[in-house]
Amino acid sequence: MTRITVTVDGASYTDEVEPRMLLVHYLREVVGKVGTVVGCDTSNCGACTVHLDGRSVKSCNVLAVQADGREVTTIEGLATNGELHPMQAAFHENHALQCGYCTPGMIMQAVDLLNENPNPTEDEIRQGMEGNLCRCTGYHNIVKAVAAAAGASERSDA
Amino acid sequence: MTAVDDRPTTEIGTARRRKEDRRLVTGRTRWTDNIQLPGMLHLAMVRSPFAHAKINGIETAEAKGAPNVIAVMTGHDIADIQGVNITAWPITPDQKSPDHLPMPLERVAHAGEIVAVVVARTAAAARDAAELVDVDYEELPAVLDLKAATTDEVLAHPDLGTNKSAFWQLDSKAGGTGGDIEEAIARAREGGIVIEREYRQQRLIPAFMEPRSTVVDPTGEQVVMWTATQAPHVLRFCIAATTGLPESKIRVIAPDVGGGFGGKLQSTPEEFITLAVARKLGKPCKYTETRSETMVSAHHGRDQWQKLTLTAEKDGTVTGLKVELLADLGAYAALVGGGVPVLGAWMFNAIYKFPAYQFNTTNYYTNKTWVDAYRGAGRPEATYAIERLMDELAAEVGVDPLEIREKNWIKHDEFPFTTVAGMTYDSGNYEAATARAKELFGYDELRAEQKRRRESGDPVQLGIGVSTFTEMCGLAPSRVLGSLNYGAGGWESASIRMLATGTVEVVTGASAHGQGHETAWSQIVADRLGVPFDSVEVLHGDTQIAPKGMDTYGSRSLVVGGEALVRAADKVIEKAKPIAAHLLEASVDDLEFSAGQFTVKGTDKGIGIGDVALATFAAHNYPEGVEPSIDADATFDPVNFSFPHGTHLCAMEVDTETGATRMRKYVCVDDIGNIINPLIVEGQVHGGLVQGIAQALWEGAEYDDQGTLVSGSFVDYTLPTTADTISFVTDHTTSPATSNSLGTKGVGEAGTIASTPAVVNAIVDAVRQFGVDDILMPCTPERVWKAIRSGGGTQDAATTPAQQAHFDEGTPNQDPAAGTTDGVVQ
Numbered sequence A: 001m002t003r004i005t006v007t008v009d010g011a012s013y014t015d016e017v018e019p020r021m022l023l024v025h026y027l028r029e030v031v032g033k034v035g036t037v038v039g040c041d042t043s044n045c046g047a048c049t050v051h052l053d054g055r056s057v058k059s060c061n062v063l064a065v066q067a068d069g070r071e072v073t074t075i076e077g078l079a080t081n082g083e084l085h086p087m088q089a090a091f092h093e094n095h096a097l098q099c100g101y102c103t104p105g106m107i108m109q110a111v112d113l114l115n116e117n118p119n120p121t122e123d124e125i126r127q128g129m130e131g132n133l134c135r136c137t138g139y140h141n142i143v144k145a146v147a148a149a150a151g152a153s154e155r156s157d158a
Numbered sequence B: 001m002t003a004v005d006d007r008p009t010t011e012i013g014t015a016r017r018r019k020e021d022r023r024l025v026t027g028r029t030r031w032t033d034n035i036q037l038p039g040m041l042h043l044a045m046v047r048s049p050f051a052h053a054k055i056n057g058i059e060t061a062e063a064k065g066a067p068n069v070i071a072v073m074t075g076h077d078i079a080d081i082q083g084v085n086i087t088a089w090p091i092t093p094d095q096k097s098p099d100h101l102p103m104p105l106e107r108v109a110h111a112g113e114i115v116a117v118v119v120a121r122t123a124a125a126a127r128d129a130a131e132l133v134d135v136d137y138e139e140l141p142a143v144l145d146l147k148a149a150t151t152d153e154v155l156a157h158p159d160l161g162t163n164k165s166a167f168w169q170l171d172s173k174a175g176g177t178g179g180d181i182e183e184a185i186a187r188a189r190e191g192g193i194v195i196e197r198e199y200r201q202q203r204l205i206p207a208f209m210e211p212r213s214t215v216v217d218p219t220g221e222q223v224v225m226w227t228a229t230q231a232p233h234v235l236r237f238c239i240a241a242t243t244g245l246p247e248s249k250i251r252v253i254a255p256d257v258g259g260g261f262g263g264k265l266q267s268t269p270e271e272f273i274t275l276a277v278a279r280k281l282g283k284p285c286k287y288t289e290t291r292s293e294t295m296v297s298a299h300h301g302r303d304q305w306q307k308l309t310l311t312a313e314k315d316g317t318v319t320g321l322k323v324e325l326l327a328d329l330g331a332y333a334a335l336v337g338g339g340v341p342v343l344g345a346w347m348f349n350a351i352y353k354f355p356a357y358q359f360n361t362t363n364y365y366t367n368k369t370w371v372d373a374y375r376g377a378g379r380p381e382a383t384y385a386i387e388r389l390m391d392e393l394a395a396e397v398g399v400d401p402l403e404i405r406e407k408n409w410i411k412h413d414e415f416p417f418t419t420v421a422g423m424t425y426d427s428g429n430y431e432a433a434t435a436r437a438k439e440l441f442g443y444d445e446l447r448a449e450q451k452r453r454r455e456s457g458d459p460v461q462l463g464i465g466v467s468t469f470t471e472m473c474g475l476a477p478s479r480v481l482g483s484l485n486y487g488a489g490g491w492e493s494a495s496i497r498m499l500a501t502g503t504v505e506v507v508t509g510a511s512a513h514g515q516g517h518e519t520a521w522s523q524i525v526a527d528r529l530g531v532p533f534d535s536v537e538v539l540h541g542d543t544q545i546a547p548k549g550m551d552t553y554g555s556r557s558l559v560v561g562g563e564a565l566v567r568a569a570d571k572v573i574e575k576a577k578p579i580a581a582h583l584l585e586a587s588v589d590d591l592e593f594s595a596g597q598f599t600v601k602g603t604d605k606g607i608g609i610g611d612v613a614l615a616t617f618a619a620h621n622y623p624e625g626v627e628p629s630i631d632a633d634a635t636f637d638p639v640n641f642s643f644p645h646g647t648h649l650c651a652m653e654v655d656t657e658t659g660a661t662r663m664r665k666y667v668c669v670d671d672i673g674n675i676i677n678p679l680i681v682e683g684q685v686h687g688g689l690v691q692g693i694a695q696a697l698w699e700g701a702e703y704d705d706q707g708t709l710v711s712g713s714f715v716d717y718t719l720p721t722t723a724d725t726i727s728f729v730t731d732h733t734t735s736p737a738t739s740n741s742l743g744t745k746g747v748g749e750a751g752t753i754a755s756t757p758a759v760v761n762a763i764v765d766a767v768r769q770f771g772v773d774d775i776l777m778p779c780t781p782e783r784v785w786k787a788i789r790s791g792g793g794t795q796d797a798a799t800t801p802a803q804q805a806h807f808d809e810g811t812p813n814q815d816p817a818a819g820t821t822d823g824v825v826q
Ligand code: FES
Pocket: A037, A038, A039, A040, A041, A042, A043, A044, A045, A046, A047, A048, A049, A058, A059, A060, A061
């Protein structure tokens, strides 16, 4: 067992974990952040995507011990004071989710994408979201939502 | 637009943003795997690595001794209560169906079948210990190939004596709905056109994003099961029917469910085993599968060979269609199982006026994962076959594929139209959908570009694919199901509870898992009762809250469940009427109901339905002879299916040097009758399209010759990503259905059904000039490249050396492995 201290969605957690424990299992089973989900066992689906020190990672591809002393943001920490994050609002507005299982990962990845590239083309969105699988939407509205969120942040910057 | 629009604004037809989104975009979700109960134990399954083997013994001692392991059980330990995974649809009275125990005791019939279960305090401990269970298998010969199964040389289940499950036929002459197919074929051989093809529907994996998970709590008076299912009601029935638990003692809850596409309508071994273990131990138990387990153990879809004979006059007028299917059921007859190919029986003739028709399917068992409904179930297979054949006919006659379709389809003024398969299509307008699709597509311009590229010998050729599909959905009129030997009815149920404080609880027997029922149902009820959209709460997916239901599959929820809702709402109004009249001191006959208000004709007196609900709750003042309740239930049994249709046009670029394909444009104009929520409809269409396109281009469940699923993870089973797909152009024409009062048709499966042939038609259209008339799905670059090189497609005999001059001995740069050796593109 290894002792780790991780900040998750603004609160600090100290736990003893097995060194082999994946970050996603730490978040779900130990911290109780079940908004972040698991969709595969080969790091292909992106359903588990969270931010680690502000960059998106597939949390099934990171060990909990690697998050020691670092800051994790999950889908549950994205909205502030009950206000949806613009990306969450864009997904809702553009019907970019159906069952919603891929959605936490999609949104976390999309936020990271716009942080890196605030004005992506459709092609750049499609390349940037490639690591996140969705079986319901056919991606059309996801791409649209990300583009809309980019447009909205541009407007608010102006 | 008219200057004055005095229609009341309606919820129906409005692109309401979904009610369910808020919790889903914030992670405030209730997936089954999120559930934690006091003292809950975790299960890990031990699965057979062999396709077919005898279980000589299972050594569990070491696993039992591992840290935090509570129990290890085999089939023997739960034999008295494990139940059976039944099939609801033996398609003939003499169908052979092997017993399907959740955990077999003696023999496994496919890789991935469960032979033991480890129960531990954590999921990780259970998984670790599962590695320590030592199973002594004696390998048996396995039959893996569908065509090999037909020979009975190796038997999937030796006790059955054959691999054949059942044979089922629909014949237009015998049924009195059309002519004699053999006569039509004989005539065509004399002086008409005979097109004979064999198409392959590869095996697919539904691959819903949420892996299946089940939690069972056996404490308390009722056993509660939370499970990632599309069909909680059907599951409860299956449990009660086979495990000895009374139906009234089982509560099944489908909380948030992450997609299904048919893949979660099964009653699964995993659910039954979790239930049995929880009952044995008296403790809450959870089982959540890994993705790799989903791939090998949740049921697969499609897997057919289709032998097809289409006959026509020389001018392209169709005269007959004969369909002979071989269907692979996998190792067991699943819940709908053998019925899936049968669901295609009425759809191969599609929108065309065939005078003679015959459908045959023979279903076989193999030692592979079981096969059941996957988005479209039977109808994608039919649509693929007929839409591919119509392109072949167009090529034979030498006309545009749309022209040959128009020549043969049912005209808009011929509805209702009874087809050669005996179905009565109530409404449709194929001309209108096609005209609109052509316009949005820029059909003529793309044809012109195609010609230019052909003439200039551009290495990138353009192909245009057409699919003018129809389908039957809204499963299903119960009497029809009865006549087909199906084990249940096709009705749906709804209840409306008018709460005292003005909100309305709507209970539906449909069980959503991404379809947005909470939103669409609210819209329907808001309009019907004249209450605000936000005042309606939709409850579903729990057999205790929604005690009656037939669940969600087969594009049935809206057309069947929506109509039940309408009828329940009308009953509420009828029940409220005498109470309103009493409160208004008026005669019932003088009351009118509109926009949520009862008014007395010719006066300004009125009362809102919410006030009637409150007054009824208080029950201080209501008329003699009525009960103090305006709540109502309704069960709707449809009289007919619904028949969505549409025209899909797809442009594919094919790089003739590499075989790579790229989708240029995809336009679809669907007619799904009246639309409740255009946003939700569009989403269903997009998602459906990509699943159908994925069958055409990327997906296929592949087994090696040991019976191991080699495409058993997301590394090898290649789901499309954002980077593989494009944005679509969608639109609608509207021919309201006549079979329900909302005029709606199903939409859940339409995109999937239509898109697969549109894509393959486009690819074949691009390379037909090289002598190709078919490419096996998925049309990978390798297959396309080989088809171009061999110039034979899958249908012709061996290619001549002349066609392959550059592969001749001694010519430079040849790769001995390239090209096909037998004219068949593999
Ligand atoms: S669960 Fe992490 S990528 Fe699939």
